[in-house]
Each structure stands twice: as structure tokens, then as C-alpha cells.
Amino acid sequence: MRIVSRNTVLPAWPLLDASPIPAPPAPFGAEAAPHAPPHPAAARSIVLVGMPGAGKSSIGRRLATKLGLPFIDADTEIEAAAGLPITEIFTRYGEPHFRDGERRVIARLLAGPPLVLATGGGAFSDARTRAAVAASGAVAVWLRCSLPTLLRRVAGREHRPLFLNKDPREVLERLMTARHPTFAEAPVIVDCTDEPPETTTRRVMEALAAHRDPSRLPVRLGDRAYDILVGEGLVARAGALIAPVLPARRVVVITDENVAALHLPTLTAGLAEAGITIVSAITVPPGEASKSFAQFQSVLEAALAAGADRRTAVVALGGGVVGDLAGFAAAVALRGLTFIQIPTTLLAQVDSSVGGKTGINLSLGKNLVGAFHQPRLVLADTGVLxxxxxxxxxxxxAEVAKHGLLQGELWNWCEAEGARAVAGDPAALAHAVMESCRLKSAVVAADEREESEEGGRALLNLGHTFGHALEAECGYGGELLHGEGVAVGLGLAAALSARLGHCSQELPGRVISHLQEVGLPARIGDLGRKFSAEALMGRMRKDKKAREGAMRFILLRAPGDCFTTSDVAPLAVQTLLRDEGCGE
Structure with missing residues (x-):
């Protein structure tokens, strides 16, 4: 372990933007590092944050020794850069100037090789410093201590400027109230007690070894770009993850009764840890019937009556129904509120939470009233599946299978591994979510509002022209789930493609067989009820994808080769439906 300075030639505070200084070699005679395999945590910088007395320097030195990394104390570096003690920097320049310089010093240090960095108590409370730490790829660790522990540790420090002529308890309580919500944004949190420092250091190393950053996929939409985070445990950490994108730490949570019982307590605790206030938690009945004008009005009135303002964000916690309803409410309330998606169903994680389509249903059909309103962040917690x-x-x-048919390679994975995902295998589910989101994010970035004349975002409606018509005929009461309608729609789209000569005659059999093997309906006969071909045709003519009353379909040439067309004779569709068992 080496304690080094990378600012040794920076003579004064105003010169903080000088080029980075490489770390000097270890002093002559220093012990060589043992030739043990490097700890995984040593691959990137580690930033220790916490209250005064948390042990950042003490633990940091021990951690650096064990990991074979340099240890640097940020306050020491700042004083070296400024040529002044921190107290004098505050006196001469004020806190805003100090925080700006502190951020630049920390960013420069983290731009170099991996190290262990102990920060000052207020450093991580600065939003730009937190962003700089995250952007560097370093992992922040909050050494969280209780008030009694801190009081014992700061005893005898009354001469320090922070405690001079003040009651240490009052000082610490005030700082904990102010800083704990931002410390909670650290990806790794270790609770510290009066145990020996070596024990705490070991627990920090264990926490670092166990930590897994969520996978991150960008949706590239210019100044409305956002990320999709995929991983386990994200609902519990939602407060820390969404805080950087919130206009204020105030949210309205919209969920349904089933999801509220399962996941709302976890979300509430996670938000509270980051100091985020829930203005109102609004629950709606589960199911497609909640995508109605009545529920839409009820949600809006409840949110506004509770005090939601233009700096309040809307958080959707639930499946596709909740996401569509909450997103539409966010789009129109006070002419637009920040929107966060926390999808809790596979369908929502792989499809509806990404892309900004929001809306409600009419008796005429699905999603006929709505808006494009992109979320600021999507948290896909695969653990809740x-x-x-x-x-x-x-x-x-069914939506994963749809993406597979659109992408090609993913369809091969579906046929080989899809049954594992349907059986609940965590690794298979994580792969399905990641690859589906990867496909959808790219499509949305290229054609956000589905304006492409051919192809583009409209391709994501593969199977939906038939599926939406079947759903509408079933009445949105739970008899037919959206994904089940899509599955039958995929089978019908493949069959129609083969009948029109666009794909091989064996492809419909592959699609139908795979869907049925994983327990989904894939033909109208699988639904166990009668449908009218004419009624379904009427629904499809009113589908939002229709143009000038002409039905519009997404058809297949092969997995990975799909296209949009209105050039389908109504008789061909009607004949297919009748062959599938529909009446007049």
C-alpha cells in the first residue's frame, strides 16, 4: 500500500485544472506486493464516503493494503492543490468555490489507475461530485454508522472546526439528516459498528466482491435520452438509482393492488433511504380494465389533490397496464411530469416500459387514446419476476418470442432456451430482458414516434394487429391476457405470411409449436371460445396502425426479416380466420 499524491506540483487552488500527475513509484526499499491473484475489487477505484468519524481513512488504508492499491485522502490532496488548509479555503473563497475545486481534484484522481480514495464528509453530497464518481467507473462505498457510534468516535475532536464550540450530537444529527439521503446513492453500503477496523475492512471487501452493477442500456433520444437498468434488487435500491434524474425528491407512486402488496413496502423503504418523499401512493384494480377514462381521471385527481406539483415525478410500479396508465397521467398532468418506470412483469420489462408509448383503451379498441411520453429511467428488477x-x-x-422473430438470433435462443425462461430460470430471464430491451431501444431510437413509412417502430407490432382484435373481443376482463393475444397473433401472422408466399411453409409450424410448447395459445382454437371473423376484421380496421381504413400487418419472410404492409386482401385475412375456426 502506498500513500501518494497526484497534485504535488499544483502550487495553488486556482491551478486545479492542470494536467494530471502520474503516481510516483513506490519509495526505495518498500516491500514488494505479494504475487497473489488480484482481488476483483482492485480492478477499479473505490471511493469511501460517510460521516465524520465513519473511519474512511482508517478503513481506506487497510483496504488499500489488502487490495494492493494506492490510498489517497481527498482532503490532503485538496490542501496540496490549494497550498492552504481546508479551513482557510472555506474562509477565503466560500463553500461553493471549495466544492467546485474538490470535485475537480476527485475527478482528476479517479481518471488515473485504480486507487482507494477517502473523501471528505461533504464531498458526496455535491451532485456534480457524485456524477463525476459515477462517470469515472469507480464504485462508491458508504460506511454507514449509527449516531452513538459516531459520537464515541468523534469524542476528543472538539477542536476541529466542524465541532468547535458546538454540541457534537447536534452537529452530527444535522449532518446525518442532510447527507444520508445522498450517501444512500452509493452502490455499496456497509454498516459499521465498534468492531475492530480489520473486521470492517473484511466486510467491505466481502460487500465489494458480492456487488454487481446492473446492466445498463441507453435509449439514445438526444436530450430525452435515458437508461434501462437490468438486474436484481433494483426495487430496494430505487431511491438511490432514480434520485439523480428527479427534479426534486418528491414522487407519486402509481401501482395496482396486487403489486402493492408484494413490492410497495420495498419500494417505500428504498425511496425513504434516499430521502425521497412519496406524496401519494395510488393503487388501481389489477387488469386491463384499469386502462379506462374513469381510472385515468381518478389517478389524476388523487395525485393533484395530494399536492403533486411540476417538480413531482410519477413512478409506475407494476406491469404494462400500470405503466401505460401512469405514463399517460404523467404526460398530461400539469402539462407534463417526470416519469419513472419500474416494471414488475416480464411483459412490461421486455416491452411496454421502454419507448414512451402511454395510453388507455376505448370500447373500440386498445390504446386508442394516449401520448408519447418517455421515461427518465427504467428499472427492470429481474428478481421480482x-x-x-x-x-x-x-x-x-410472448413479447420475447416476438422480439426473437424480429431479430433472428434471439429466435434461435428462444427455440433452444425459452422454456427455461418460462420455467423461471433467473439467468434465462435476465438474458431475455436484456436482449429484448437491446432490440427495442435501438428501434425506438431510430423511429421514436412510429413515423417511418415502412418498417421502423411499427415492426414492434408483429402479432398485435390480430392480438389487439382478440383482446377487444374478449372485453379486457382478464379472459385473455395481452401476451396471450400476442402469442395467437404471432401464429396468425406467420400463417398469413406463408399463405401469401412471403415465408417458408414450415415457419408457421415452428412458431406455433414453440409457443404451444411453452404453454401459450398460438391458434384461435387454443382460446376455447368462438369468435366472429367479421367482428375481428372490424376491430382490425379500427386498429391505430390502420391507414385510411385499410388493415396494416407486420409479416415475416424469415426470423430476423419482417416488414410492414397494407397490401393484404381482406379476403385472405377472412379466409385465414375462418380456417382457424371463426364463424361469420
């Missing part, structure tokens, strides 16, 4: 009923998980998988 284990709480889904098997039918809901299967229904969500």
Missing part, C-alpha cells in the same frame, strides 16, 4: 403467477410469466414471454 419470481413473484409472478406462471400464467403472467408465460404471457410476458
Amino acid at each position: 419470481g413473484t409472478l403467477p406462471p400464467r403472467e410469466l408465460r404471457a410476458g414471454y
Whole structure:
């Protein structure tokens, strides 16, 4: 372990923007590092944050020794850069100037090779410093201590400027109230007690070894770009993850009764840890029937009556129904509020939470009233998928299969591994979510508002022209889930493509067989009820994809080769429906 300075030639505070200084070699005679395999945590910088007395320097030195990394104390570096003690910097220049310089010093240090960095108590409370730490790829660790522990540790420090002529308890309570919500944004949190420092250091190393950053996918939409985070445990950490994108730490949570019972307490605790106030938690009945004008009005009135203002964000916690309803409410309330998606179903994680389509249904059909309103962040916690009923998980998988047919390679994975995902295998589910989001984010970035004349975002409606018509005929009461309608729609789209000569005659059999093997309906006959071909045709003519009353379909040439067309004779569609068992 080496304690080094990278600012040794910076003579004064105003010169903080000088070029970075490489770390000097270890002093002559220093012990050589043992030739042990490097700890995984040593691959990137580690930034220790916490209250005065948390042990950042003490633990930092021990951690650096164990990891074979340099240790640097940020306050020491700042004083070296400024040529002044921190107290004098505050006196001469004020706190805003100090925080700006502190951020630049920390950013420069983190731009170099991996190290262990102990920060001053207020450093991580600065939003730009937190952003700089995150952008550097370093991992922040909050050494969290209780008030009694801190009081014992700061005893005898009354001469320090922070405590001079003040009651240490009052000082610490005030700082904890102000700083804990931002410390909670650290990806790794270790609770510290009066145990020996070596024990705490070991627990920090264990926490670093166990930590897994969520996978991050960007949706590139210029100044409205946002990220999709995929991983386990994200609901519990939602406060820390969404805080950087919130206009203020105030949210309205919209969820349904089933999801509220399962996940709202975890979300509430996570938000509270980051100092985020829930202005109102609004629950709606589960199911497609909640995408109605009545529920839409009820949600808006409840949010505004509770005190939501233009700096309040709307958080959707639930499946596609909740996301569509909450997103539409966010789009129109006070002419637009920040929107966060926390999808809890497979269908929502792989499809509806990404892309900004929001809306409600009419008796004429699905999603005929709505708006494009992009979220600021999507948190896809794959851990919550284990709480889904098997039918809901299967229904969500239909959208994965759709993405597979659009992408090609993913369809091969579906045929080989899709059954594992439907059975609840965590690794298979994580792969399905990641690859589906990867496809959808690229499509949305290229054609956000579905304006492309051919192809583009409209391709994501593969299977939906038929599926939406079937859903509307079933009445949105739960008889037919959206994903089940899509699954039948995929089978019908493949069959229509083959009948029109666009794809091989064996492809419909592959699609139908795979969907049925994982427990989904894939033909109209699988639904166990009668449909009228004419009624379904009427629904499809009113579908939002229709142009000038002409039905519009997404058809297949092969997996990975799909296209949009209005050049389908109504008789061909009608004949297919009748062959599938529909009446007049």
C-alpha cells in the first residue's frame, strides 16, 4: 500500500485544472506486493464516503493494503492543490468555490489507475461530485454508522472546526439528516459498528466482491435520452438509482393492488433511504380494465389533490397496464411530469416500459387514446419476476418470442432456451430482458414516434394487429391476457405470411409449436371460445396502425426479416380466420 499524491506540483487552488500527475513509484526499499491473484475489487477505484468519524481513512488504508492499491485522502490532496488548509479555503473563497475545486481534484484522481480514495464528509453530497464518481467507473462505498457510534468516535475532536464550540450530537444529527439521503446513492453500503477496523475492512471487501452493477442500456433520444437498468434488487435500491434524474425528491407512486402488496413496502423503504418523499401512493384494480377514462381521471385527481406539483415525478410500479396508465397521467398532468418506470412483469420489462408509448383503451379498441411520453429511467428488477403467477410469466414471454422473430438470433435462443425462461430460470430471464430491451431501444431510437413509412417502430407490432382484435373481443376482463393475444397473433401472422408466399411453409409450424410448447395459445382454437371473423376484421380496421381504413400487418419472410404492409386482401385475412375456426 502506498500513500501518494497526484497534485504535488499544483502550487495553488486556482491551478486545479492542470494536467494530471502520474503516481510516483513506490519509495526505495518498500516491500514488494505479494504475487497473489488480484482481488476483483482492485480492478477499479473505490471511493469511501460517510460521516465524520465513519473511519474512511482508517478503513481506506487497510483496504488499500489488502487490495494492493494506492490510498489517497481527498482532503490532503485538496490542501496540496490549494497550498492552504481546508479551513482557510472555506474562509477565503466560500463553500461553493471549495466544492467546485474538490470535485475537480476527485475527478482528476479517479481518471488515473485504480486507487482507494477517502473523501471528505461533504464531498458526496455535491451532485456534480457524485456524477463525476459515477462517470469515472469507480464504485462508491458508504460506511454507514449509527449516531452513538459516531459520537464515541468523534469524542476528543472538539477542536476541529466542524465541532468547535458546538454540541457534537447536534452537529452530527444535522449532518446525518442532510447527507444520508445522498450517501444512500452509493452502490455499496456497509454498516459499521465498534468492531475492530480489520473486521470492517473484511466486510467491505466481502460487500465489494458480492456487488454487481446492473446492466445498463441507453435509449439514445438526444436530450430525452435515458437508461434501462437490468438486474436484481433494483426495487430496494430505487431511491438511490432514480434520485439523480428527479427534479426534486418528491414522487407519486402509481401501482395496482396486487403489486402493492408484494413490492410497495420495498419500494417505500428504498425511496425513504434516499430521502425521497412519496406524496401519494395510488393503487388501481389489477387488469386491463384499469386502462379506462374513469381510472385515468381518478389517478389524476388523487395525485393533484395530494399536492403533486411540476417538480413531482410519477413512478409506475407494476406491469404494462400500470405503466401505460401512469405514463399517460404523467404526460398530461400539469402539462407534463417526470416519469419513472419500474416494471414488475416480464411483459412490461421486455416491452411496454421502454419507448414512451402511454395510453388507455376505448370500447373500440386498445390504446386508442394516449401520448408519447418517455421515461427518465427504467428499472427492470429481474428478481421480482419470481413473484409472478406462471400464467403472467408465460404471457410476458410472448413479447420475447416476438422480439426473437424480429431479430433472428434471439429466435434461435428462444427455440433452444425459452422454456427455461418460462420455467423461471433467473439467468434465462435476465438474458431475455436484456436482449429484448437491446432490440427495442435501438428501434425506438431510430423511429421514436412510429413515423417511418415502412418498417421502423411499427415492426414492434408483429402479432398485435390480430392480438389487439382478440383482446377487444374478449372485453379486457382478464379472459385473455395481452401476451396471450400476442402469442395467437404471432401464429396468425406467420400463417398469413406463408399463405401469401412471403415465408417458408414450415415457419408457421415452428412458431406455433414453440409457443404451444411453452404453454401459450398460438391458434384461435387454443382460446376455447368462438369468435366472429367479421367482428375481428372490424376491430382490425379500427386498429391505430390502420391507414385510411385499410388493415396494416407486420409479416415475416424469415426470423430476423419482417416488414410492414397494407397490401393484404381482406379476403385472405377472412379466409385465414375462418380456417382457424371463426364463424361469420
